[in-house]
Structures are given as C-alpha cells and as structure tokens.
Amino acid sequence: MNNLALLKNIRVVLCAPRHPGNIGAAARALKTMGLSQLYLVGPQRFPDPEAEWRASRATDVLAGATVCTSLDEALAGVAFSVACSARSREVAVPAVTAREAAAQVIDVARTQPVAVVFGNETYGLTTAEVNKCRLVAAIPANPRYSSLNVAAAVQVFAYEMRMAAGDAPPQGRPRAMASHDEVEGFYGQLEAAMAETGFLNPEHPKKLMPRLRRLFARARLEKEEVNILRGILKALRNPKKRG
Amino acid sequence: MNNLALLKNIRVVLCAPRHPGNIGAAARALKTMGLSQLYLVGPQRFPDPEAEWRASRATDVLAGATVCTSLDEALAGVAFSVACSARSREVAVPAVTAREAAAQVIDVARTQPVAVVFGNETYGLTTAEVNKCRLVAAIPANPRYSSLNVAAAVQVFAYEMRMAAGDAPPQGRPRAMASHDEVEGFYGQLEAAMAETGFLNPEHPKKLMPRLRRLFARARLEKEEVNILRGILKALRNPKKRG
Numbered sequence: 001m002n003n004l005a006l007l008k009n010i011r012v013v014l015c016a017p018r019h020p021g022n023i024g025a026a027a028r029a030l031k032t033m034g035l036s037q038l039y040l041v042g043p044q045r046f047p048d049p050e051a052e053w054r055a056s057r058a059t060d061v062l063a064g065a066t067v068c069t070s071l072d073e074a075l076a077g078v079a080f081s082v083a084c085s086a087r088s089r090e091v092a093v094p095a096v097t098a099r100e101a102a103a104q105v106i107d108v109a110r111t112q113p114v115a116v117v118f119g120n121e122t123y124g125l126t127t128a129e130v131n132k133c134r135l136v137a138a139i140p141a142n143p144r145y146s147s148l149n150v151a152a153a154v155q156v157f158a159y160e161m162r163m164a165a166g167d168a169p170p171q172g173r174p175r176a177m178a179s180h181d182e183v184e185g186f187y188g189q190l191e192a193a194m195a196e197t198g199f200l201n202p203e204h205p206k207k208l209m210p211r212l213r214r215l216f217a218r219a220r221l222e223k224e225e226v227n228i229l230r231g232i233l234k235a236l237r238n239p240k241k242r243g
Numbered sequence: 244m245n246n247l248a249l250l251k252n253i254r255v256v257l258c259a260p261r262h263p264g265n266i267g268a269a270a271r272a273l274k275t276m277g278l279s280q281l282y283l284v285g286p287q288r289f290p291d292p293e294a295e296w297r298a299s300r301a302t303d304v305l306a307g308a309t310v311c312t313s314l315d316e317a318l319a320g321v322a323f324s325v326a327c328s329a330r331s332r333e334v335a336v337p338a339v340t341a342r343e344a345a346a347q348v349i350d351v352a353r354t355q356p357v358a359v360v361f362g363n364e365t366y367g368l369t370t371a372e373v374n375k376c377r378l379v380a381a382i383p384a385n386p387r388y389s390s391l392n393v394a395a396a397v398q399v400f401a402y403e404m405r406m407a408a409g410d411a412p413p414q415g416r417p418r419a420m421a422s423h424d425e426v427e428g429f430y431g432q433l434e435a436a437m438a439e440t441g442f443l444n445p446e447h448p449k450k451l452m453p454r455l456r457r458l459f460a461r462a463r464l465e466k467e468e469v470n471i472l473r474g475i476l477k478a479l480r481n482p483k484k485r486g
Contacts, residue, residue, distance in 0.1 A: 025392060025395070028391075028392060028395070029391070029392075029395055031385060031388050032384045032385055032388055032389060032390065032391045032395075033384060033385060034384075034385040054392075056390065056392070057388060057390070058388065099406070139402065140402075140405060140406060141275050141276060141277075141405070142274060142275055142276060142277040145274050145275055145300060145301065146275060147275065147299065147300070148271075148272070148275045148398070149268060149271060149272075149297075149299070151395070152268070152271070152272055152275075152394070152395060152398040155391070155395040155398055155399060156398060156399060156402050159382065159383075159399050162383060162384070163342070163383065166383060190475075193475075193479060194475060194478065196482065197478040197479055197482035198478060198482060199474060199475055199478035199479075208471070211467075211468065211471060212471065215462050215464070215465075215468050216462070218461070218462045218463070219458050219459065219461045219462035220461070221458070222458075224454075225454065225458050228451070228454060228455065231442060232433075232436075232437060232442055233479075235437065235440040235441065235442035236436060236440055236442075236476075236479040236480065237479065239439065239440035239441060
C-alpha cells in the first residue's frame with residue numbers, strides 16, 4: 001500500500017452531529033485530503049439537503065457514510081483510535097497534539113484500520129467516549145477561544161494526516177502491535193506485582209495505574225515488548241537460582 | 244513581542260467572498276488560532292446575520308473587520324504577502340506549501356505586518372491578484388478534488404501559522420521530561436535487576452537492553468515516571484513484609 005492509499009484505512013467518526021451543514025462540510029474536508037470513510041453516530045438530521053449543499057462535490061463521501069447507533073459500533077474492528085478534543089481533563093489515555101496524533105495514525109494505518117473521533121458541536125466528546133479511544137489529541141489553539149467548528153477541526157486533522165502520510169519514509173518491517181487484551185494482561189500482572197510487594201496499596205491506589213497506563217500507551221507497545229515486560233515481572237517475582 | 248503575540252501582525256484578506264457564512268466561519272477560524280485581523284475586499288453581503296451565526300463567539304473579529312474596495316487597499320502597509328491558491332499556473336512568484344509559507348510569514352511578522360490572501364469561492368484568486376503577492380502557497384490536497392472551502396483553507400493556514408509561531412503543548416502543565424542521567428540511571432537499575440534474577444545473561448545479552456531502550460525512548464519518559472519505574476523495580480527486588 002502506498003503512503004496516500006493508506007488514507008483509505010482511516011475512518012472519521014462524528015458523534016451526535018447536530019447540524020447537517022457540518023456533516024456536509026466534514027465530507028468535503030475528507031475528500032480534499034484523500035480520505036473517504038465517514039461514520040456518523042446518531043446524527044440529528046441525515047440525510048439532509050443542507051449536508052449535500054455544504055459537501056459540494058464530495059456528495060459521494062456523504063452517500064457512502066455509515067450511520068451507527070453507538071461509538072462502539074463505529075470503532076468495531078479498528079486497531080487504533082484517536083479522540084479529538086480541545087478540553088483538557090482527567091482521562092486515562094495520553095494527550096498529544098494533532099500533529100503527533102497524525103503521525104501515529106499513519107503508522108498504524110499502513111496495515112490496519114484506524115478511527116479518528118470528533119464530538120458534538122455543543123458539548124464535544126464525553127469523558128466516557130474519550131476513554132474508549134487510545135489517545136486524545138488537541139489542535140493547539142487560542143486558550144481564550146479554542147472552539148473550532150467541528151468540520152474545521154476535521155479539516156485540520158485530515159490535512160495533518162495527509163501531510164504525515166506524504167512525509168512518511170518508505171516503510172520497513174511493520175511492527176506487530178500488541179492487542180488490547182495483551183496490553184491489559186500486562187497491566188493486570190504489573191498491578192498485582194506492585195500490590196504484592198507493597199508498592200501499591202490497593203486501598204489507596206492514588207493515580208499510580210493511570211500514570212503507568214499513560215506512559216505505556218504513549219509507547220504503543222509491540223507484541224514482543226509486552227512479552228519482554230511480562231517476562232521481566234515474572235523473573236523479578238520468582239528469581240532463578242543462579243549457578 | 245512573543246511568538247504568539249506576533250499573530251496579531253497577520254492580516255487575512257478574503258477577496259470578493261460570496262457567502263456571508265464563509266466570512267463568519269473564517270472569523271471563527273482566525274480567532275481560534277489567535278489571529279484577529281480580517282480584511283474583506285468587496286464582499287457580496289456584509290454585514291449579514293449568517294456571518295454572525297457562523298462566527299459563533301468570534302463576532303468581535305467580524306465587528307473589527309476592514310472592508311476594502313481593492314486588493315491594493317488591503318495590502319497597503321504590509322511587508323510580505325502570500326496568495327493562497329490550489330491552482331497551479333504560470334505566475335511570477337515562487338510557489339510553496341502552506342507549511343513553508345507559514346514559516347516565512349512568521350519570520351516577517353515578528354517585526355512587520357504581513358497579509359495572507361484568499362480568493363473567491365467560485366474562481367479563487369485571479370492571476371493578477373496572485374502576482375500582487377510575494378509568494379503563492381497551496382495546501383497539499385487530493386489531486387482529484389483539491390477544492391477546500393475557503394473558510395476551511397483559512398483554518399488550515401491559520402493553524403499552520405500558529406504552529407510555526409511555536410505553541411505550548413496541549414495540556415496546561417508542561418511535562419517535566421527526565422534528564423539523560425535520570426533515564427540512564429533507570430536503565431542501569433533495570434539491567435542489574437534482570438541480570439540478578441537470571442532474566443538477562445550478561446554473557447549473552449542478545450538485543451534485550453536495546454529493545455527496552457527503544458520502547459522507553461518512544462514514550463519519552465517524564466521525571467516522575469522514572470521515579471515510579473525505579474520505585475517499582477526496587478520494591479520487586481526487596482518486597483516489604485506485609486501485615
């Protein structure tokens with residue numbers, strides 16, 4: 001797959017969009033950047049003539065849009081997902097800029113489907129929605145008025161993804177990313193080891209596990225790395241006798 | 244002047260905009276990126292309630308907009324100007340990407356006023372208009388559909404200018420990155436623990452340490468995270484007796 005063809009592996013998900021004009025403008029934004037997969041979770045009005053008008057010559061993207069009833073449905077089958085949100089808040093996933101997120105998206109999209117998720121015009125994404133994703137990304141903005149229109153935010157992210165795809169060096173061996181289950185298995189073992197040794201007090205866990213999750217989420221663990229980390233934990237708990 | 248204050252030195256010029264909605268959306272795009280100077284050359288309808296609606300909370304930018312009768316009037320007093328155009332054509336000025344243009348704009352805007360010029364929704368900028376500028380810049384786009392909405396193009400350029408001006412990381416508190424020495428101290432402790440438990444054979448270390456270094460380098464460890472990881476290692480080697 002060449003670098004620009006991989007853009008077809010990226011789905012853009014709009015959660016509960018209110019204005020059909022924004023859906024149309026988002027479709028146009030995607031097509032101008034070479035993306036084509038639009039997912040709509042519970043749109044208030046769709047299809048709608050205003051969406052068609054704002055889509056301009058991207059009505060094919062609108063016509064091919066997938067309407068879902070839940071974010072889980074829209075994320076089914078993706079290997080990586082980014083929540084786009086301007087609000088800073090306490091979430092369990094690492095926060096990066098749109099540019100950094102785009103680089104990570106392109107990396108995974110070479111081989112597997114990826115989702116980029118945008119919130120509703122009025123309230124954005126809920127914390128529960130953000131936590132369903134693997135990363136939260138913000139467009140650096142004026143702190144006194146950081147509220148981009150949702151289609152404008154889609155345009156900036158789609159642009160950054162196209163730029164990242166264009167910039168990407170020819171691919172080497174694709175890294176086998178650890179699956180959700182494998183990473184969770186490692187976290188479980190780490191938490192148990194910390195509790196057993198008294199480093200973590202299960203009654204007062206503080207922010208220890210969320211901080212460690214954030215660290216390892218940033219690294220985006222590979223399968224083999226999870227195996228190494230689990231091997232180290234196991235060896236530390238049950239040292240071999242050495243000759 | 245600090246890097247973000249210089250954004251006030253950039254005027255965004257819309258030539259002959261037809262739809263007041265696009266004027267409003269452009270005002271919003273500017274304000275989200277910390278720009279404030281909007282110039283309108285011969286707008287078809289302005290002021291207009293649709294512009295107000297699409298501007299959202301950027302109506303101050305609309306209210307402060309300068310209406311001109313010619314592009315020359317809008318460019319009066321600027322030291323540098325960029326024409327934004329997707330069309331490639333024979334023009335007398337050099338052509339660059341939006342990202343490259345943004346870097347040049349920021350460089351000049353430190354000390355002098357600069358203009359970024361956008362065309363009409365239907366026919367873009369005329370060749371005569373482009374030739375009044377010092378540079379022509381394009382947003383890299385899908386060659387089969389490169390026509391961004393004018394306010395979407397304003398958003399991307401304004402975003403690139405803010406990025407070029409150098410923005411703070413997305414989350415408020417800057418992360419205190421671990422120093423070289425701190426990270427090396429952690430690696431040393433990790434290697435010693437692995438050797439002590441027999442997980443690593445110092446005579447046949449294979450690629451174990453390089454792989455772990457690569458993993459943690461990707462995460463770009465913070466000071467506090469190094470402290471947590473070292474604490475975990477120490478606890479695993481010397482578990483507390485638990486009541």
